[in-house]
Amino acid sequence: MRPIGDVFARGHEPIAYYTRMAADDLLHWRSEFPILANSVYLVSHSLGAMPRRTRDRLDEYADTWATRGVRAWSEGWWELPRTVGDLIGRIIGAGPGEVVMHQNQSIAQATVLSAMDWRGPRNGIVTERLNFTSNLYLFHAVEREGARLVTVASDDGLTVPLDRLLAAIDETTRLVSVSHVIFKSAFIQDIAAVIRRAHDVGALVLVDLYQSAGTVPVDVRALGADFATGGSVKWLCGGPGAGYLYVRREHWGTLQPRLTGWMAHREPFAFEDRPIDYAEDAYRFLNGTPNVPALYAARSGYEIVHEIGVPAIRAKSMRQTQYLVSLADAAGIRIAGPRDVAHRGGTVTLDVPSGYAIASALAARDVIVDYRPGAGIRVAPHFYTSDEELDTFIVELTRAMAAQPARAATATTSAAY
Ligand SMILES: Cc1ncc(COP(=O)(O)O)c(C=O)c1O
Secondary structure (H helix, E strand, O other): OOOHHHHHHHHOOOHHHHHHHOOOHHHHHHHHOHHHHOOEEOEOOOOOOOOOHHHHHHHHHHHHHHHHHHHHHOOOOOOHHHHHHHHHHHHHOOOOOOEEEEOOHHHHHHHHHOOOOOOOOOOEEEEEOOOOHHHHHHHHHHHOOOOEEEEEOOOOOOOOOHHHHHHOOOOOEEEEEEEOEOOOOOEEOOHHHHHHHHHHOOOEEEEEOOOOOOOOOOOHHHHOOOEEEEEOOOOOOOOOOOEEEEEOHHHOOOOOOOOOOHHHEOOHHHOOOOOOOEOOOHHHHOOOOOOHHHHHHHHHHHHHHHHHOHHHHHHHHHHHHHHHHHHHHHOOOEEEOOOOHHHEOOOEEEEOOOHHHHHHHHHHOOEEOEEEOOOEEEEEOOOOOOHHHHHHHHHHHHHHHHHOOOOOOOOOOOOOO
């Protein structure tokens, strides 16, 4: 590891001057995010900063409940899974009414899996070993229903070989379920190629957009994705409790999720005690009462991301993650995951010894990042991040590394975020 002075001497030429040259219009958003006033917040791949106006939205929720009571359901609450889903739809390229809100991404994935018949010869699920663990647990669970799981290995634990993934998809595959951006390393997968291959052999594709929506442009309809899932906690700055599910319209009529509930019924207030008669629209993919306060809270983040536009967020993210890579290079810190900005989402993963302890030491100095075993420290600038904060981060990181006793990383848990 090099001393801090050296980091500055090398890290600031020439890319730092170049990156500071252009005025960063997006920085005016900083005042909308209170946490930025007291911390260097580089963890939007985990929990995006709360917009100031979210508090007003939560007040609005409380006022509505307090003053309108049960009438609130017919005055907007019942429609929230769709009206809030439409705000997501604008960000991921879905049409009006095509996205419905769930409590989290895992439930959304489980809903899709429960709509498939895993008996018979077309029973394959193809996924990558680096898919998010919840999803993998769900795929293993449907093995009990007859599904045959094909998990594509990664050679480096950070990326997925596209040719291996494509080769695993064949006429026995019912569903291909992949992450757009791998959560550990921010590796961007070629979703278009996966969808083409899957459709060529008659398989459907479920894409987890959690680590891309809001930082990497995605258009589910242009891609022809059959299903897409995600949540609001990260890049969308929407907070916990608001996952989403997109289902391509053409499939609505044929899919009958076993994970269901009264909200999915064509006539929910008929309270029929027979097998469900599914709604014709995307409500057929819901189950029980929606998480109303979370849906109030989530809207402000979606609105801001939409107002800025994901292409502008991505342009800034590419510039700043490259800058971060140059600072890490100057400090002699290895990048875990893609070096090529075109293959990297919004997060840069740094392979530092004792990553858990380092992330904790940084948090104690209000520099917020996180750590994932097998990957490293994950660092994520977002549209509200200044270049100066990246400088501060690298100074604090090198300082924390210098203060660590020399030993190999042994932590097996994640840092507290
Ligand atoms: C790619 C990805 N998928 C899914 C999840 C988890 O989603 P949820 O907790 O909403 O089920 C995460 C969270 O870290 C993630 O990064």
